[in-house]
Amino acid sequence: MSFAVRAANRCRVPFVARGSGTGLAGGATPIDGALVIALTRMNRVLEVDAEARVAWVEPGVLNLDLTRAVTHLGLHYAPDPSSQQACTIGGNVGTNAGGPHCLSAGVTSAHVLAVDVVLADGTEARIGSLGPDVPGLDLRGGFVGSEGTMGIATGIAVRLEPDPPEIRTLLADFTAIDDAASAVSAIIAAGIVPAALEMMDAKITQAVEDFVGAGFPRDAEAVLLVEVAGLAGGVGVETAAIDVVCRAHGARTVRIAVDPEERALLWKGRKSAFGAVARIAPDYYLHDAVVPRTKLVEVIRKVYEISERYELIAMNVFHAGDGNLHPLLVFDGREPGVWDRVHAAGDEILRVCIDAGGVLSGEHGIGLEKRDAMSLIFDPDDLALQAAVRDAFDPDGLANPEKVLPKGSRCGEIQRVPEGAWI
């Protein structure tokens, strides 16, 4: 790896690290003749320390393969993106990936202890530590979520979590999406932070049911998939409380999975959502934005309005518990002019999210797609700070250039180094 990066440096060729390419924002898309360094064959789990609950993995290990490798030890890797069968841990580190179970467990950054990196100039460094703190700045914290713009991970130490003794999965169905959203708020307001709290609207629920046959109610306007995990007492109390809250907010039924098979089936429904969409139309554009939890209803309503105005089908399946929306715009790409409408609608949806106090991305990053939208939420000075961080890691600008920061935020705009300053 170091050799490849040094060679790129010698030839002044930009380089892009790439895992499975499941990210939505084009972060791993090479442009301007960049060298692609594909990491999918670096797919070994190097070491598992069950006592310390730590695993060292290569960046190309698939997310689900990591959990499979430690299941027999009663452990798992907590971040579980919907694409977990396909996405790599290296890519997860690049985008600071999330997943349904990150609501209580936290996103990737909370689970990455240390990273062996080849920095942009080809030098190697270990950032982070298996101990609690590192001397100086937390470069690991800066690296996670940097979308390949700070170097390439060659080894990643992740924290493994003990499997909870008790898990309960509930499926609540509602005749109004507002009711489902207010149930989400009420669950949180009751002081419960479930392991996962997902919402699916009517269209996606029907598509999933046609595809998976998990017993999701076809006539529901919205369903909530809620999971509670932990010790038996608390799980029992919280399951009962969620049941009551959902019914109080208009749930017609609350189904509690009786065994691991039923639980797996419910999750299969949720995680197959994007595949199921192909039954509606051949193409979809999936968005990723976050709004404050309290703004969910307002924003979803506007998403429907916008998509209707652009004559597109909007479907919503998302991490309701942390306000991470994933509106899908579903269409047939062969239809003339449809792509313009899709992009225009997407821009409006993003603006609605930002106006509601939200941010550009919850788990896929900025990449190319949202690079120019960064100035919607950050001032030039904020972007200059980010540019300084990037320049500190990659002074020559070869690591995945043209991503994350809009043109014009880097180099030269940072204050000049005065005469006689220490360097």
Add this chain to the structure above:
Amino acid sequence: MADRAPWAALADEVTAATAVVALGAGTHVEIGGIVVGATPIRVPGGVTAFDPADMTVKLNAGTTFAELQAVLAESGQECPLDPRDPSATVGGILAAGVSGPRRLGLGPLRDHVLEVTMITADGRLVRGGGPTVKNVSGYDIPRLVVGSLGTLGVIVHTILRTRPTAGARQWFTSHDDPQALASALFHPTAMLWDGSTTLVLLEGHAPDIAEQAQAGALTPLADSMIPGRPAAVHRGRISVEPGQLGALAADLTALGARWTAELRVGTVHVGTDTAADLGRARTLAAAHGGWLLREAGAPSLDPFGTDLPGASVQRRLRRLLDPTAKLSPGRVLATQPQVEVAA
């Protein structure tokens, strides 16, 4: 977008000075080095917004932990920063990068920080991170700022995530083997060990706590307070792989140091009677693959006593953000040359 107006006067102060240091309550003022001859900047306090339903709180950096705790408690929530002195300011806690003793169960300090706004060396107001509980819009500036010892900017405002306060909470003691105890318990909130006694904090639902206590043969403690960390003139914080704690503890005890270890985390709070002994504790930490951050006393001891990982990156970032080393001079990273500062 950040509202610049409230911070204009403070930004002017930073711009005008040749050297500045942000001062909170001063509980960790010696951490990472003694600042000499810099203009003190005091950032005002005050919670600016708290929406319990969003489980996030916005506050000025000068807010004390006690004040924050009181505001959150009204809605049954908390933010487990848990400084050793509740008069510590949130800005100071962030800059010092000290996680609380409940880190084992509730995560390190940096996991609770969503957004940071700070004044740069040249007086600009910059913001990193964002207000939502999940966010990958650009680089994770807050994680870089946590523990940066005031060397990247003067923190003026932050957004923290909060959590519902647990329904039940109980401290216990145990004299059993701490490693075996750790394996017997599911997600304890804290496990503190002094070489003979393990203090265990369990939070959650009362029946679960009772069952866990039975499984671990734990004895309940009457006191619900978080135990203090060792008081001493010379203090440091060791960071070591958790698996090394047993061997390191034996060495520290032989040295005569007072210490409290956070089991499964790898933090050891050390206090010694002499500066030389703190230096010896550092040597012992290094022998077990760890390092010791000087927190107080022992002025001749280097702040970190070890090479910084990714030192070239750290140096470049400092140089880009603070070319004249104006921010917290003297409280420096080990790789930064000392800068003369006019008193």
